[in-house]
Amino acid sequence: MFDGRSGVAGRLSAEGLSLSGALPVFTQSAALCYRIKCGAPEILLITTRRAQRWIIPKGWLINGLSAPETAAREAWEEAGVLGKCGTESLGRFAYVKKRSNNASALCLVDVFPLFVQQMETRFPEAGKRRRKWHSPEKASAKVSSPELAALLDGFGGHTH
Template identity: 45%
Template sequence: MDDHAPPLPATQFGALPFRETRNGEVEFLLITSRGSGQWIIPKGKPIPNLTPPETAAREAFEEAGILGEVDPHPIGRFAYMKDQGQPNAQFIPAVEVFAMRVTQQLTLWPEMGQRSMVWLTPEQALHAIEIDALRKIVRRFAKTFAKGA
């Protein structure tokens, strides 16, 4: 083992929260990161005894106060710089993303008040998200949703 190489962070798991509007369009829920304040999706490190989709659902509950149905199959992966611009910034090599149909938005949750959140149309979400690979996941999901798949 190379003593000089830092350990690679574990893969994280995230939820792409969505809902269907009355006119059949899709909207996405984005939250701000606590470090950089950029618009992202709920995500976090693996949680012992939970599957990746269950971990994504738990993160969505803790960070955004939402409950819903998480697809067991990932819809994409992206990498990002955690706490970008901060002295302790860390590269996260992979966030596996699971689609989450939101069925309930709670009024109280663990990280309430620590982040902003907003429901956006696909176009608005694509404009707000800075991480290119996450934008691609959102764009692809929105196209698939529009086709009724």
């Protein structure tokens, strides 16, 4: 797992992997959007725009915003949620992104917890994605990335 708390994380930096020359490496930021319902955490998953696979909101780092601020912005744009975003990463996962010029890139995604306080029906990508709440275990089973699945499965909610 690409977890920020493991010894592996030091070897999985964008800079270190870029030097390996295999693929270009980019850093992204993601929001693990959650709520507490009946005393248990629920995680919000959204679909990708094209393939309709289940993911969490994520995107490229935004100039002038920190990684957690970027995660919160992506949560608004892609899922229509507002809330309190934690400043400490829960961990990191990696995936290979196929870009429009058909060149692949390795993306390292830092995941930040976002306690959902408000959910809107009108938001920038409302007509392009579906969204659904799941238990951590069910959310884990729905995503294709094993590293993200491990982060979701191990999520127990945070102080909000």
